[in-house]
Amino acid sequence: MNLSIVIPLLNEKESLKELHDWIVSVMQSNHFSYEILFIDDGSTDASWNIISELSKENPSVKGIRFQRNFGKSQALHAGFKAVQGDVIITMDADLQDNPEEIPELYRMIHEEGYELVSGWKKKRYDSVLFKNMPSKLFNWAARKTSGVKLHDFNCGLKAYAKKVVKGIEVSGEMHRYIPVLSKNAGFAKIGEKVVQHQARKYGSTKFGMERFINGFLDLITIWFVSKFGKRPMHLFGALGVLMFIIGFGFALYLGIDKLFINKAGRLITDRPQFFIALTAMLIGSQLFLAGFLGEMIIRSRKNETRYSISEEINLETKEKQYSL
Numbered sequence: 001m002n003l004s005i006v007i008p009l010l011n012e013k014e015s016l017k018e019l020h021d022w023i024v025s026v027m028q029s030n031h032f033s034y035e036i037l038f039i040d041d042g043s044t045d046a047s048w049n050i051i052s053e054l055s056k057e058n059p060s061v062k063g064i065r066f067q068r069n070f071g072k073s074q075a076l077h078a079g080f081k082a083v084q085g086d087v088i089i090t091m092d093a094d095l096q097d098n099p100e101e102i103p104e105l106y107r108m109i110h111e112e113g114y115e116l117v118s119g120w121k122k123k124r125y126d127s128v129l130f131k132n133m134p135s136k137l138f139n140w141a142a143r144k145t146s147g148v149k150l151h152d153f154n155c156g157l158k159a160y161a162k163k164v165v166k167g168i169e170v171s172g173e174m175h176r177y178i179p180v181l182s183k184n185a186g187f188a189k190i191g192e193k194v195v196q197h198q199a200r201k202y203g204s205t206k207f208g209m210e211r212f213i214n215g216f217l218d219l220i221t222i223w224f225v226s227k228f229g230k231r232p233m234h235l236f237g238a239l240g241v242l243m244f245i246i247g248f249g250f251a252l253y254l255g256i257d258k259l260f261i262n263k264a265g266r267l268i269t270d271r272p273q274f275f276i277a278l279t280a281m282l283i284g285s286q287l288f289l290a291g292f293l294g295e296m297i298i299r300s301r302k303n304e305t306r307y308s309i310s311e312e313i314n315l316e317t318k319e320k321q322y323s324l
Contacts, residue, residue, distance in 0.1 A: 108159065
């Protein structure tokens with residue numbers, strides 16, 4: 001199979017039929033073998049009914065329905081587990097991503113050897129104040145922090161080699177940072193392509209300003225996990241030792257001063273340096289223990305996020321739950 005097209009969605013009943021027909025037209029004109037995998041992330045409208053009807057008309061349409069809304073990352077993770085194509089395309093269901101971009105994205109993976117190609121919505125039709133400017137700031141921070149030189153991390157239109165989606169785990173709200181996760185997993189040949197962005201035709205966006213706040217918090221998380229996720233002692237242990245040395249230095253100074261210089265001076269407990277020494281050594285010990293406990297936790301258990309699937313269409317797997 002040439003292509004697997006993964007489409008996470010939430011309450012997009014108006015656009016699904018049009019999007020399906022558009023994708024099928026592109027697939028047929030380019031003679032691709034394909035599957036379209038819709039991931040219904042707990043829609044409360046008629047989206048799942050439309051997906052069911054499309055699957056009856058077109059055997060290449062498959063679907064996964066979540067029991068409730070679990071988030072885009074979990075939807076992508078479920079889709080990545082189920083795909084069969086050599087190249088995987090992800091796109092949004094709101095018709096803002098153009099299926100005409102798919103053949104070139106496929107060529108860049110299949111012929112040029114890229115492992116991941118991310119779309120870049122250079123010209124956007126979103127609000128400048130509430131979406132464009134925060135997005136530019138967010139992308140700048142992501143480039144500086146991660147070292148991945150992309151202009152648009154959060155573009156839903158991306159192409160992946162199959163080995164990439166099978167080799168990474170998308171958890172929490174880390175769908176924004178799949179290129180960073182891919183790089184950390186060893187898939188470093190990452191490209192970018194300018195893609196056409198279209199104005200939303202139906203409904204309204206499902207994301208508000210809070211996504212940018214969450215995005216920056218996730219950025220800090222992924223920076224920490226990338227550098228210290230497998231070796232927390234290197235951060236907490238180093239800080240702990242540094243703080244303990246500072247505290248011990250003050251304590252040593254106080255001891256020498258009291259024993260040999262100002263024997264008849266103030267009590268050690270009356271001097272502010274005593275409390276600095278005590279606080280620094282306590283914080284240093286706690287940081288060191290935090291790093292040690294982090295190392296023990298990493299070796300003893302695996303963090304799990306679960307989501308439950310209520311229905312599937314045309315999928316061979318019968319599993320109803322997946323672990324991240």
